[in-house]
Amino acid sequence: MTILATVRGRAEAELLRATMALPERVQRALAGRPVVVDGQTLAPETQLMLRLQRVARIPGAETLPVVQGREAITHQAAMTGRTQPIGAVRDLSAGGVPARLYTPRGAAARSPLLVFLHGGGFIYGDLDSHDASCRVLAEAAGVRVLAVDYRLAPEHPFPAAYDDAVAAYRWVVEHAATLGADPDRLAVGGDSAGGNLAAVVAIEAARAGLPLAFQLLVYPATDNYERDTRSFALFGEGFYLTSGFMDLATESYTPDLESRRDPRASPHYADLTDLADALAPAYVATAGFDPLRDEGEAYARRLADAGVTVELKRFPDQIHGFFNIVGVGRRSRAAVDEIAAALRAGLGA
Known part of the structure; x- marks a missing residue:
């Protein structure tokens, strides 16, 4: 792993930690309209985490070669x-x-x-x-x-x-x-x-x-x-x-x-x-x-x-x-x- 990749990984981890530690009302505001399916409401912190994943365009493991998917x-x-x-x-x-x-x-x-x-x-x-x-x-x-x-x-x-x-x-x-x-x-x-x-x-x-x-x-x-x-x-x-x-x-x-x-x-x-x-x-x-x-x-x-x-x-x-x-x-x-x-x-x- 390169130094750049290591720094980027640490930055991603700290951003995730900070975001998931926000008060729930703030997470709700950042996540957007509540996701309600089958009578269930998705946890705001989870909704926000999924939104960040989409914004960052993080690929699913299944879309990568197996070895890279395992690393992901x-x-x-x-x-x-x-x-x-x-x-x-x-x-x-x-x-x-x-x-x-x-x-x-x-x-x-x-x-x-x-x-x-x-x-x-x-x-x-x-x-x-x-x-x-x-x-x-x-x-x-x-x-x-x-x-x-x-x-x-x-x-x-x-x-x-x-x-x-x-x-x-x-x-x-x-x-x-x-x-x-x-x-x-x-x-x-x-x-x-x-x-x-x-x-x-x-x-x-x-x-x-x-x-x-x-x-x-x-x-x-x-x-x-x-x-x-x-x-x-x-x-x-x-x-x-x-x-x-x-x-x-x-x-x-x-x-x-x-x-x-x-x-x-x-x-x-x-x-x-x-x-x-x-x-x-x-x-x-x-x-x-x-x-x-x-x-x-x-x-x-x-x-x-x-x-x-x-x-x-x-x-x-x-x-x-x-x-x-x-x-x-x-x-x-x-x-x-x-x-x-x-x-x-x-x-x-």
């Missing part, structure tokens, strides 16, 4: 996440899968642990893109968090990400003691594509008899085959996550059409019969202005209909990606803090 995603995450406090961090290998362990300040010798799988459409994201969010979850929920750096498409299409996620979770079960984790209070979670992987890991854990106390699904992508939903039609353009991004993700991760209906790729098609007693309780969070909203909520209903204990929470003023906005603004961070509280309660931390 990590750069955006750094600007919106900023540096968050944490007790300790160390990188390790979870059965051959790169991972990062976050230990909150004051953690007990044996505490709950969340295996976290990052989002990014199975193409983007890594340990750095979700570093800030994992730190916030660990500290706010009082649990250890093990983030997993699974293989990405298109270099590694389905079932690579699934295989890595399951392998990492099995390793955690076998090595809970060395991680300082309570084997009776293990959770799996993730956002977007990571929510997809968390859901299918939870299903595999139930079938294999692996211990799992909780699943945390943040706007999960649950149907890679058919997205004929109202939210997909309403929010596929103009609200950060685009239909083009999702098309690229689907084509890259599941190039074979038949694989898109495979329950390991689309938990929407999983047979949950007879798994109710084994599936872990779930907390499903969705965003009001998210194309994935309806499929995430439909999956929550499927779990509930199967007899699984489920809490479904929609954050009506948020967009896809709010989980990474923990270092600027107020409303997105408040939503993530609420998710962390649900994780704390679910694991008895």
